[in-house]
Amino acid sequence: MTQTFFGQINPPARLLMGPGPVNAHPRVLRAMAADMLGQFDPEMTDYMNQTMELYRQVFMTNNRWTLLVDGTARAGIEAALVSLVEPGMKLLIVRAGRFGLLLSEIAQRIGAEIVTLDLPWGKVASLEQIEDAIITHRPHVLACIHGDTSTTMAQPLDGVGALCRKYNVLSYVDTTATLGGMEVATDRWGVDVVSSGLQKCMGGPPGSAPITISDRAAEHIFARRHVEAGIRGSDTTDGTRVRIPSNYFDLAMVMDYWSEKRLNHHTEATTMLYGAREAARVVLEEGLQARFARHASASRAVCAGLRAMGLELFGGDEHRMTNVTGVYIPKGIDGEKVRARMREDFEIEIGSAFGPLQGKIWRIGAMGYNAEKHKVLLTMGALETVLRHEGHGFAAGAGVDAALAAYND
Amino acid sequence: MTQTFFGQINPPARLLMGPGPVNAHPRVLRAMAADMLGQFDPEMTDYMNQTMELYRQVFMTNNRWTLLVDGTARAGIEAALVSLVEPGMKLLIVRAGRFGLLLSEIAQRIGAEIVTLDLPWGKVASLEQIEDAIITHRPHVLACIHGDTSTTMAQPLDGVGALCRKYNVLSYVDTTATLGGMEVATDRWGVDVVSSGLQKCMGGPPGSAPITISDRAAEHIFARRHVEAGIRGSDTTDGTRVRIPSNYFDLAMVMDYWSEKRLNHHTEATTMLYGAREAARVVLEEGLQARFARHASASRAVCAGLRAMGLELFGGDEHRMTNVTGVYIPKGIDGEKVRARMREDFEIEIGSAFGPLQGKIWRIGAMGYNAEKHKVLLTMGALETVLRHEGHGFAAGAGVDAALAAYND
Known part of the structure; x- marks a missing residue:
């Protein structure tokens, strides 16, 4: 009798834009x-x-x-x-x-x-x-x-x-x-x-x-x-x-x-x-300074995109990490449902939160191999689609446009 | 300036026949x-x-x-x-x-x-x-x-x-x-x-x-x-x-x-x-019993091969592990030199020992992916070549013949 013991490892190709772990290079x-x-x-x-x-x-x-x-x-x-x-x-x-x-x-x-x-x-x-x-x-x-x-x-x-x-x-x-x-x-x-x-x-x-x-x-x-x-x-x-x-x-x-x-x-x-x-x-090989700059650019684009969707960021800009951004879940929106739709419809993971911030913010990461322009833009585009479908109102395209503009500044 | 930071990982293809780690499947x-x-x-x-x-x-x-x-x-x-x-x-x-x-x-x-x-x-x-x-x-x-x-x-x-x-x-x-x-x-x-x-x-x-x-x-x-x-x-x-x-x-x-x-x-x-x-x-997928039998076969072949080279095994047969075998380094032979020649000429690693057995025995493993007939035979053949060149006398071919015979029994 030939037995199989579950299948070969074959994870879905998720884009991991949460607080980590993220995709490996x-x-x-x-x-x-x-x-x-x-x-x-x-x-x-x-x-x-x-x-x-x-x-x-x-x-x-x-x-x-x-x-x-x-x-x-x-x-x-x-x-x-x-x-x-x-x-x-x-x-x-x-x-x-x-x-x-x-x-x-x-x-x-x-x-x-x-x-x-x-x-x-x-x-x-x-x-x-x-x-x-x-x-x-x-x-x-x-x-x-x-x-x-x-x-x-x-x-x-x-x-x-x-x-x-x-x-x-x-x-x-x-x-x-x-x-x-x-x-x-x-x-x-x-x-x-x-x-x-x-x-x-x-x-x-x-x-x-x-x-x-x-x-x-x-x-x-x-x-x-x-x-x-x-x-x-x-x-x-x-x-x-x-x-x-x-x-x-x-x-x-x-x-x-x-x-x-x-x-x-x-x-x-x-x-x-x-x-x-x-x-x-x-x-x-990329160089530390180039790498830090790449993360900072991604962070600016994420922040701009989220704000353009009418969302409020958590914490002040001065000490914000440049690789993960906290953003308040808007009133009337089910944060876990948004995360599930991001994962199921777009294969993108964004993060929930812990402790006093649990259920209050999402955490969006752009780290390492994922602190890339196209991944940031795809994430902003997906998030704004899901948010609009969940009834959070703002001009369609505003988030991705603002993120792109931040990159092109 | 293009800098390189050491080369790509590129380990030599060593056959690891020591007490572990051994080659991964x-x-x-x-x-x-x-x-x-x-x-x-x-x-x-x-x-x-x-x-x-x-x-x-x-x-x-x-x-x-x-x-x-x-x-x-x-x-x-x-x-x-x-x-x-x-x-x-x-x-x-x-x-x-x-x-x-x-x-x-x-x-x-x-x-x-x-x-x-x-x-x-x-x-x-x-x-x-x-x-x-x-x-x-x-x-x-x-x-x-x-x-x-x-x-x-x-x-x-x-x-x-x-x-x-x-x-x-x-x-x-x-x-x-x-x-x-x-x-x-x-x-x-x-x-x-x-x-x-x-x-x-x-x-x-x-x-x-x-x-x-x-x-x-x-x-x-x-x-x-x-x-x-x-x-x-x-x-x-x-x-x-x-x-x-x-x-x-x-x-x-x-x-x-x-x-x-x-x-x-x-x-x-x-x-x-x-x-x-x-x-x-x-x-x-191999099956536990088949796998245990494969290790036991490898062990019998290693023991037979070593004995045919005139070497004395460490410890009794009754409780011998079937995946690693201790063998006394013969008098007049430099154990570390033999290990180095095994590695340098044949790309095969065998193990030294610790504590009271340090310098007294080698440890030869045939484990997991390496408990395979051809790997055991190649190891026995390499070891007998090195031992003969180091002056330990026995009939050339005796070790590998005995290991092969043990497999064919």
């Missing part, structure tokens, strides 16, 4: 079809070294320790926090959206003493607010989100590193939603650890988390390493530091694996590394 | 080239449900909770232990190789009270030894490795589940090295949690960890879940259980994401899911 997917190498094969370790060098450029840093955590973007966040923050250490978290709350949630489990700088969704913290919070709380570590897709706002980070160094605070920034689309200036910001993912502006699939670690953060993390004893890890190097509570996310061990020492840790996720490497190559 | 790699879907797209959640159903068959279980952890096989191990074992709980670990030691290392970080059943490398535990250890220690959880590639021995597991239930012990088994190549009879064994990886007998790339969880283990894990409170997780459901110390590896949250509830956790690693799904389809 075809070059990235093709690179991932290359076959395996042994984890200590010299060709494999060459690819690992090349990936480090490529991500230094993407993260705009000279940090030696620039590598991949094998898991989705959230794995990168947890690896950073669990390796930096010891139980009882004071962690200041800037919380202005869902992902700021996620940082708290992870840090609670680590047993950190959490203090927060809380802002309404849609706002960002000023440098003064951050300094005041540091002076008030005197934390060991500061953690924040660069672009929080839940609010579509980007936290300005220039000056934050200097502030942290002034008060002897280690700093962590999540750039999952911005790397490769907005400027992530690790060294100019002066922050210590920055992590990200592939599935947004990097134009890759979820499953690999690029991370960069300053020397002073690496020193802090290595001091939590345990010495070899049969299997590594029964004694502390000194007695003063608490051991990292995870093996998989122990960045000291991961750095040892990515260093010349090549100490065995988990088997590197070969295919994801091929994809991460190719995503970085695509980004750098 | 081309169908798996092709499936991974499919484009992204949104994480809550109905087509995506259909693929998730299909993947659950496929892995129930692969794990030979009816467990509802059969899903993927997004990370390498080690991520599956850590997710299982961190979700099952609370700080201070007593964990009995069967340690007969490197991966048994890894279980200890992870459990130490969790703060478990660790008790062990230690065996020399190359031995396995009898059911009586396991029962004695349970009676002596009265653990809450038992953890062991099915096939430990460091020793090339497979721990028999029939009866272990019944024993654990008799003494009210939860059980965990790692099957990274065996799933899809040797029988992993989850329900017949009666064990609670079984995790694995793709990069060995499953014929996929590293980066996804299939896991299956019994209802009673799921109940235990769900009891450690925290209730929704803004972002989930400020209060316990009852006051008696210690919260799972990891967010990423919180299997209660991962199960909620894979359930009809579809509660958001991390974005599923889409491409790895496509690969895991296709790997299971390839395995099940």
Whole structure:
């Protein structure tokens, strides 16, 4: 008896214009079809070294320790926090959206003493607010989100590193939603650890988390390493530091694996590394500045198109992310029905929202491989058709015309 | 200025006949080239449900909770232990190789009270030894490795589940090295949690960890879940259980994401899911029993070939894994030089060893897509050429002839 076990993988060709994941660049997917190498094969370790060098450029840093955590973007966040923050250490978290709350949630489990700088969704913290919070709380570590897709706002980070160094605070920034689309200036910001993912502006699939670690953060993390004893890890190097509570996310061990020492840790996720490497190559061949400009153009066109349909944008323009835009669902319109019609009639996905914004806004992304003029225009055209059919009145063609005009300005 | 950022990915076509990772099945790699879907797209959640159903068959279980952890096989191990074992709980670990030691290392970080059943490398535990250890220690959880590639021995597991239930012990088994190549009879064994990886007998790339969880283990894990409170997780459901110390590896949250509830956790690693799904389809289309027989044939041929070259195998035949074989490096032969010549002249990788066996044995794998007659014969032929050139004397052709004869028996 011939049995079939479901069909071949054959997803519909959806245009993913939500907050991510978005469509991967075809070059990235093709690179991932290359076959395996042994984890200590010299060709494999060459690819690992090349990936480090490529991500230094993407993260705009000279940090030696620039590598991949094998898991989705959230794995990168947890690896950073669990390796930096010891139980009882004071962690200041800037919380202005869902992902700021996620940082708290992870840090609670680590047993950190959490203090927060809380802002309404849609706002960002000023440098003064951050300094005041540091002076008030005197934390060991500061953690924040660069672009929080839940609010579509980007936290300005220039000056934050200097502030942290002034008060002897280690700093962590999540750039999952911005790397490769907005400027992530690790060294100019002066922050210590920055992590990200592939599935947004990097134009890759979820499953690999690029991370960069300053020397002073690496020193802090290595001091939590345990010495070899049969299997590594029964004694502390000194007695003063608490051991990292995870093996998989122990960045000291991961750095040892990515260093010349090549100490065995988990088997590197070969295919994801091929994809991460190719995503970085695509980004750098385009050029970072050209790429940021392409995202900014797409954002202007999306904003213009939505406004021309008589819709109100969420949050202020000043700190708006250039790769995802929040827009209020108009009164009398069923937001989920619009999303379903966009998907079913046009094969286009736009995003819903979380928490206090759930049911109130849609989130429209134009990221990475999808921050392209024709995809923005097709999305605006489809959305205005659906909105008109759902009874939201405005001049037919206004949205797509305004988006096109914004591109041609 | 046109810059190039290293070349396209283009790994040499190595035949990976070590302890893994091994070459992935081309169908798996092709499936991974499919484009992204949104994480809550109905087509995506259909693929998730299909993947659950496929892995129930692969794990030979009816467990509802059969899903993927997004990370390498080690991520599956850590997710299982961190979700099952609370700080201070007593964990009995069967340690007969490197991966048994890894279980200890992870459990130490969790703060478990660790008790062990230690065996020399190359031995396995009898059911009586396991029962004695349970009676002596009265653990809450038992953890062991099915096939430990460091020793090339497979721990028999029939009866272990019944024993654990008799003494009210939860059980965990790692099957990274065996799933899809040797029988992993989850329900017949009666064990609670079984995790694995793709990069060995499953014929996929590293980066996804299939896991299956019994209802009673799921109940235990769900009891450690925290209730929704803004972002989930400020209060316990009852006051008696210690919260799972990891967010990423919180299997209660991962199960909620894979359930009809579809509660958001991390974005599923889409491409790895496509690969895991296709790997299971390839395995099940061949049929589990046919696949186990194919691995057993390859093992007989490898053993016969090595013995015909005058080499001594490591460990006894009774508990030998059928997908990886340990063989002593003969006196006067430089083991690393042989491996380098195998790689450089023949593009074939064989494995070195760890811990007490480092420098003493090679490990030759024939797993998944590579447990094929021609690949075994080519490997035996290459190895005997290299060994003769390195001065190890035996009749030329003896190894490959014996391997071929074993196949034709």
